[in-house]
Amino acid sequence: xxxxxxxxxxxxxxxxxxxxxxxxxxxxxxxxxxxxxxxxxxxxxxxxxxxxxxxxxxxxxxxxxxxxxxxxxxxxxxxxxxxxxxxxxxxxxxxxxxxxxxxxxxxxxxxxxxxxxxxxxxxxxxxxxxxxxxxxxxxxxxxxxxxxxxxxxxxxxxxxxxxxxxxxxxxxxxxxxxxxxxxxxxxxxxxxxxxxxxxxxxxxxxxxxxxxxxxxxxxxxxxxxxxxxxxxxxxxxxxxxxxxxxxxx
Numbered sequence: 627x628x629x630x631x632x633x634x635x636x637x638x639x640x641x642x643x644x645x646x647x648x649x650x651x652x653x654x655x656x657x658x659x660x661x662x663x664x665x666x667x668x669x670x671x672x673x674x675x676x677x678x679x680x681x682x683x684x685x686x687x688x689x690x691x692x693x694x695x696x697x698x699x700x701x702x703x704x705x706x707x708x709x710x711x712x713x714x715x716x717x718x719x720x721x722x723x724x725x726x727x728x729x730x731x732x733x734x735x736x737x738x739x740x741x742x743x744x745x746x747x748x749x750x751x752x753x754x755x756x757x758x759x760x761x762x763x764x765x766x767x768x769x770x771x772x773x774x775x776x777x778x779x780x781x782x783x784x785x786x787x788x789x790x791x792x793x794x795x796x797x798x799x800x801x802x803x804x805x806x807x808x809x810x811x812x813x814x815x816x817x818x819x820x821x822x823x824x825x826x827x828x829x830x831x832x833x834x835x836x837x838x839x840x841x842x843x844x845x846x847x848x849x850x851x852x853x854x855x856x857x858x859x860x861x862x863x864x865x866x867x868x869x870x871x872x873x874x875x
Contacts (some may be wrong), residue, residue: 627700627863630813633819635702636860639693640852643704650689650855657682659766668788681800688715690858695787697862719783725796726779730772737764779816780857781805784865807868816864827853 627635640647656678663671689712692705740760778801785804786795794800805813831849836839 627867629815632860632863635863636697637823637855639702639859640855641701647848647851647855648704649704649707650686650851651847653682653686653689653841657871658759658846659844683720684713684716685709686716687719688712690854691715693855693858693863694784694865697859697864698784698787698866700863700866718786721725722782722786722795723779724812726775726782726798730768730775731769734768737768738763744778770865777813778802778805780861781865782860783807783858787862788865804865804868808864812864816860820860823856824853 657675659671659678660675663669663675685707689705689707692712692715696703696705778798781804782795782798782801785801786792789795827849831841831845834844837844
C-alpha cells in the first residue's frame with residue numbers, strides 16, 4: 627500500500643467506526659475526572675478518577691494495540707473489547723515501554739548530573755551564558771533521544787503485533803531493520819504527518835477548550851482518542867508493507 631493511501635485510510639479509520647468509537651471515548655473521559663476533581667477539590671470524584679486511571683492503564687494500551695493488529699491485516703474494523711486479551715497486551719506493552727525508555731532515562735540522568743555540576747560552577751566563574759547554552763544543547767539532545775526511542779517503540783509494538791512475541795519486539799536491531807524495510811523516508815513522512823495532525827487538532831480544539839470543563843472533556847475524550855486511533859492504525863498499515871514469513875499466532 628502506498629503512503630498516500632495509508633494516510634487516507636488512517637484518517638478515515640476512526641470515522642468509519644462511529645458506533646464503537648464511544649468505547650474509547652468513555653475510557654478517556656473517565657480519567658479526565660482526575661484534574662477536574664483536583665481543581666474542584668472533590669475527594670470522592672478524585673477517588674473515582676484514580677480508580678478509572680487504574681482501569682485505563684490496564685485496558686487502553688491493549689485496546690489501542692489491537693488497532694495496530696487490525697492495521698497489519700489492512701482491515702477497517704474497530705477492535706472489540708476483550709478484557710482478558712486487552713489486559714494481557716497492556717501488561718506486555720508496559721514491559722516494552724519500560725525497556726525502550728531505559729536509554730532515554732539514562733541519558734536524562736547523565737544530562738541532569740552534568741547540569742548540576744555546571745550549575746555549581748556558576749558560583750565560581752559566573753559563566754551564565756555558557757550554562758544556559760549547555761542547558762539548551764542538553765534539552766534538545768534529550769528530546770531527540772526520547773523521540774528516536776518513542777518511534778522505535780511504535781514499530782516495536784507493530785513487531786509484537788505481527789510476531790506475537792515480546793522477545794522479538796525487544797530486539798532493537800530487528801526493529802531498526804524493519805524500519806529500514808518500511809523506508810526511512812516513509813517514516814519521516816509519517817512523523818511529519820502525525821506532527822501536523824496533532825498541531826491541527828490542537829489548534830482547532832483550542833477554541834473548544836475555552837468552555838470550562840466541557841472543553842477539556844471534549845479534548846481529552848474525543849480529540850486524543852481520535853489521534854491515538856489514527857496513529858496506531860497507521861503504524862499497522864505501514865508495517866503491513868514488510869514482507870515476512872507468516873508468523874505463528
